Amino acid sequence: MKALSLLAACLALQGCASVGVEPWQRDVLARPEMSLDANPIDAAIDDHIYFSKEASSGGRGFGGGGCGCN
């Protein structure tokens, strides 16, 4: 099972090698709003609100701060 997962990971990584861009084609990706962490404060606020009101949390990253609200 472990070997199978490792093989799958390697194949996925191999597949990834054929997609992507050259370093000089990163003009759009370099725009601040294209960063996946462009709004960390918004994300933290959302995570905190939904963590206190719903039974799910996390996914995007590690939750910060903890809370007695759930």
Add this chain to the structure above:
Amino acid sequence: MNDDNNLSATLAAATCALLGASAAGPVMAGETDRWSFDTALLYYAESDDRVQDVSATIGAQRAFEDDRLLNLTLTADTLTGASASGAIASDLPQTFTSPSGRAVYSTPAGETPLDDTFLDTRFALNASWTQPLARLYTVSAGLGFSTEYDYTHLGANVSLARDFNKRNTTVSAGLAYSQDDIDPVGGAPVPLSQMLDVGDGSNKLSSDSKDVLDVLLGLTQVLSRNTVLRVNYSYSQSSGYLNDPYKILSVVDGTTGDTILRTPAPGVAGPTGIYLYESRPDSRAKHSLYAEVKHAFGAPVLYGSYRFMTDDWGIDSHTGEVRLRWPVGDASYVEPQLRYYMQSQADFYHPSLVQGAALPAYASADFRLGEFDAVTVGLKFGHRTSGGNEWNARLEYYQQNGSISRDQLIGNQFAREQYPDLKAVIAQFGYRFGL
């Protein structure tokens, strides 16, 4: 010492800017030896005088030479208002002992019982350090601390990322551990023990604790010149005290579904019905799969994400979110936001417990462990000033719609509203600037 002074001055400046007192210098993205700040004021208010939260957050980031980065986030929250206790509505007024055990509060006939003794202030501080480890590796480590009246959290995390394929692919792995101490107002009640009269604390224990271990595996992939994808798998294991010490369940008649009445001892105030404190398992394992994508259609940027979560309490959830950042003129943007969430109920979710029936090992009537879906619609507006700073405002509306399966309702409960919808408004004002 000098650094401390600089830090104090910087934090003071950040506070002033947050209050709109002064405008600071331009943001120099990527420039080293500069602080950049991301601040937000948040107002969260639920309908029917339920929970209200005012919070302020200051995020500070400093870039050093060689791509080293320090991140600090400080948050202060003030919570007031009422919160659903878990007890069901009744045709009679109901009286409950407050969590402190020193007073009572009442709920009018026909209304969902809300505990209005809810009041808290919370401070949270997170710090993280990120730096390259070798040409293609990045390491990040962080510490988190938060404190509120009845709760203290201490956490640490570390993660390692490696780039592949001309940095088009990044694989990361992270580990986080936290230790939380819970010291409930009036003590932690013995699970499934009965709510007692004012002054009787014989079913309350002292403080308790829980620890949480998180593992996160991530893959980020550039798909094209204008598309990037991130997929995360995370596993979270909580153990220890996982109850909400303030949540109760009504004990009801097996035929009518009405709450069993009781009379407080002579000369003492106390509950007018039989209510038991909830009992949750002392461990919980969660698995989440999260994917997000960003795509630029020329200037506009579309963000979409999906999360599936499943845990060993029987809860499955799906979350989808879409945002579209649309430039307006040269310096502004609007961003409509839409989020949809749905969850199934925990195996031990019970709207009420039947008198005389064998007590289950675990039971909770916390609405957050029930079945519901939720929608958030919102709009964000941002504007970049001539100095290069940005202010933004976000307004959102959040609504939960719950449902209780018919086989969990008894007799007269069908005629009453047992799962009132939660509605909330979220308003946020943010300001980003550099020093």
